[in-house]
Amino acid sequence: MTNMTVQYGYAGEILRVDLSSNRVDRFPTEMYASRFLGGRGIAARIYWEEVAPECKAYDPGNRLLYFTGPLAGFNGLGSSRWTVCGKSPLTIPEQFSYSNLGGSWGVKLKYAGYDGIVIQGRADKPVYLLIDDGIVEIRDAAFLWGRNTIEVREILKQNLGKSVAVVACGPAGENMVNFASLLADNDASGSCGFGAVMGSKKLKAIAVRGNRRPKAAVPETLHGLTRRVRHLKKDAVGNGQQDLILGPKMKKDICYGCIGACIRQTFEAQDGTKGKYACGSAWFYQERAMRYYGEWNEIPFFATRLCDSYGLDTESVHTLIMWLSRCHKAGILTDENTGIPLSKLGSYEFIESLTKKVSLREGFGNTLAQGLLRAADTVGNGSQELITDYTSKAGYASEYCPRMYIVSSLLYAMEPRLPINQVHEIGVPLFAWLGWINKVEGSYLSSDIFRNIAERFWGSELAADFSTYEGKAIATAMIQNRECAKESLILCDWMWPITHSKHSDDHLGDPTLESKLLSSVVGEDVSEGELYVLGERIFNLQRAILAREGHVGRQSDILPEPFYTRPLRWAVQDPECLAPGKDGAVVSRKGAVVDREQFELMKDEYYIHRAWDVATGLQTTTQLGSIGLYDIVADLQKRGLTVDTM
Numbered sequence: 001m002t003n004m005t006v007q008y009g010y011a012g013e014i015l016r017v018d019l020s021s022n023r024v025d026r027f028p029t030e031m032y033a034s035r036f037l038g039g040r041g042i043a044a045r046i047y048w049e050e051v052a053p054e055c056k057a058y059d060p061g062n063r064l065l066y067f068t069g070p071l072a073g074f075n076g077l078g079s080s081r082w083t084v085c086g087k088s089p090l091t092i093p094e095q096f097s098y099s100n101l102g103g104s105w106g107v108k109l110k111y112a113g114y115d116g117i118v119i120q121g122r123a124d125k126p127v128y129l130l131i132d133d134g135i136v137e138i139r140d141a142a143f144l145w146g147r148n149t150i151e152v153r154e155i156l157k158q159n160l161g162k163s164v165a166v167v168a169c170g171p172a173g174e175n176m177v178n179f180a181s182l183l184a185d186n187d188a189s190g191s192c193g194f195g196a197v198m199g200s201k202k203l204k205a206i207a208v209r210g211n212r213r214p215k216a217a218v219p220e221t222l223h224g225l226t227r228r229v230r231h232l233k234k235d236a237v238g239n240g241q242q243d244l245i246l247g248p249k250m251k252k253d254i255c256y257g258c259i260g261a262c263i264r265q266t267f268e269a270q271d272g273t274k275g276k277y278a279c280g281s282a283w284f285y286q287e288r289a290m291r292y293y294g295e296w297n298e299i300p301f302f303a304t305r306l307c308d309s310y311g312l313d314t315e316s317v318h319t320l321i322m323w324l325s326r327c328h329k330a331g332i333l334t335d336e337n338t339g340i341p342l343s344k345l346g347s348y349e350f351i352e353s354l355t356k357k358v359s360l361r362e363g364f365g366n367t368l369a370q371g372l373l374r375a376a377d378t379v380g381n382g383s384q385e386l387i388t389d390y391t392s393k394a395g396y397a398s399e400y401c402p403r404m405y406i407v408s409s410l411l412y413a414m415e416p417r418l419p420i421n422q423v424h425e426i427g428v429p430l431f432a433w434l435g436w437i438n439k440v441e442g443s444y445l446s447s448d449i450f451r452n453i454a455e456r457f458w459g460s461e462l463a464a465d466f467s468t469y470e471g472k473a474i475a476t477a478m479i480q481n482r483e484c485a486k487e488s489l490i491l492c493d494w495m496w497p498i499t500h501s502k503h504s505d506d507h508l509g510d511p512t513l514e515s516k517l518l519s520s521v522v523g524e525d526v527s528e529g530e531l532y533v534l535g536e537r538i539f540n541l542q543r544a545i546l547a548r549e550g551h552v553g554r555q556s557d558i559l560p561e562p563f564y565t566r567p568l569r570w571a572v573q574d575p576e577c578l579a580p581g582k583d584g585a586v587v588s589r590k591g592a593v594v595d596r597e598q599f600e601l602m603k604d605e606y607y608i609h610r611a612w613d614v615a616t617g618l619q620t621t622t623q624l625g626s627i628g629l630y631d632i633v634a635d636l637q638k639r640g641l642t643v644d645t646m
């Protein structure tokens with residue numbers, strides 16, 4: 001893909017809006033598409049070029065990068081996801097990060113004529129953007145400021161017509177709560193504090209609409225591939241789990257043009273309130289509410305609704321609540337010294353008080369608004385030791401954690417946030433394998449098939465043995481490359497990669513599909529291997545960005561201390577922590593910790609595989625040149641962040 005045109009698949013232009021000067025520009029997507037594809041790839045490249053390492057998340061110089069990918073707008077593929085990237089105020093230190101959203105906003109941006117938007121500067125008063133079939137207006141948003149995300153969405157739809165899709169920040173974003181989210185149509189929410197970055201720029205919302213549908217270069221091939229995807233993903237939702245999750249008040253709520261091979265759904269409460277209720281956003285308050293009320297109730301749904309309305313990331317609120325609970329039990333935090341009814345944790349009263357105080361930065365809410373890790377530092381008094389379950393830098397909970405999946409340890413250690421798309425690549429087939437172990441009706445993913453998946457997708461059968469560090473370094477690199485390409489196309493985590501299928505002869509999926517889809521859309525042959533090289537380039541670019549921002553090689557590729565010292569007690573998919581072991585054995589990872597020595601040896605193997613410098617974990621000039629990133633070498637050299645091997 002050296003001279004790829006953007007005649008097919010892409011909208012063809014990227015929009016730049018400078019809120020400080022009210023200037024609107026456009027530049028061709030072609031400048032970036034061949035080397036960085038779309039989505040996170042192009043966003044990372046623009047970030048590298050335009051955001052200085054010393055720029056703070058709330059500085060006008062920070063960029064907010066909203067991007068779709070070349071596959072957005074084509075039906076049946078789970079390909080209309082979109083990303084928001086920029087410097088996150090939540091990570092420690094503040095760093096480049098990313099969030100991935102569903103719904104319909106992303107595809108409507110493309111229909112409006114743009115593959116992405118670069119927002120820079122800061123408005124001197126609240127504004128919103130209207131992007132209407134190519135035409136861009138920066139409009140006064142005084143009437144929207146202070147309103148919650150759902151109200152903003154409804155008001156703009158009333159004023160502009162139902163055909164617009166809206167992404168907005170809420171009061172938490174306006175008040176620069178470090179874990180403020182943004183909310184779009186279909187309640188699609190984005191994390192990493194980008195709602196707060198919107199607020200810092202006084203950008204309340206972006207409304208988009210248009211009729212410029214992308215065309216595929218070879219539509220007949222695309223249709224054939226789409227049929228194959230549909231066939232492979234038929235009945236794919238968790239081997240029958242869908243029926244357990246979808247209750248009478250649930251309705252599927254699929255993203256634009258998708259076949260909905262997932263549990264994305266809306267819930268209707270008794271009072272008629274409807275809203276998103278799926279995965280982490282549905283469950284973050286479930287256990288607490290069950291314990292408090294003693295029976296199933298609608299409070300978890302309303303807890304999610306509160307977070308979405310104020311514009312708070314439920315995952316961050318979840319980890320905050322775990323820590324608050326422990327601090328309360330330890331007597332460090334009380335109802336009195338916080339002004340929050342901690343003694344009623346699990347109740348509606350508690351979650352309403354917490355979300356309001358944090359979002360409006362009232363009283364102790366102002367401390368919590370910094371995010372878990374900074375809040376614990378402020379509270380002190382031993383409260384830092386009560387954070388027992390988190391990833392580094394952003395304070396997210398440790399789903400699919402390194403003690404459970406050894407391969408997750410390097411994935412966690414190198415990303416600025418919980419790398420959910422990467423760990424899902426292992427977690428999704430493992431979930432299906434658990435169904436087979438537990439003899440769930442319709443399950444087919446046996447230990448043999450799991451080994452075949454490992455060989456085809458992760459480099460060797462060794463990656464399927466959860467009891468050993470062998471084979472995990474190469475598996476890590478393969479997952480990172482594939483997932484960076486996926487996040488740039490952008491394909492959905494629920495559907496991709498297709499590692500297994502009930503409907504293929506050998507129950508294996510097909511790793512060639514992503515590159516074939518891209519080829520049929522853009523009209524240029526891209527092999528599976530070439531797509532991974534693109535992913536490798538994007539991963540290495542992100543590595544270079546993070547190095548400039550303080551994540552420097554081996555010394556930074558580390559895990560939070562609890563992963564080395566606190567034995568695993570529970571795993572998100574299975575309380576017994578069962579996993580495949582050697583030669584078809586079933587092992588339990590319960591009680592496991594990450595072995596420091598083996599982890600360091602795994603890093604050696606990984607750096608060698610990447611052709612990085614083994615002693616420092618820094619990228620080398622030769623390696624960067626070999627994957628088409630020679631133009632970033634001089635900057636890294638100047639900062640002492642690369643090892644000269646040329």
Ligand code: SF4
Nearest residue numbers: 254255258262492494
């Ligand atoms: S699989 Fe589900 S979450 Fe993914 S794009 Fe389709 S509807 Fe959205």
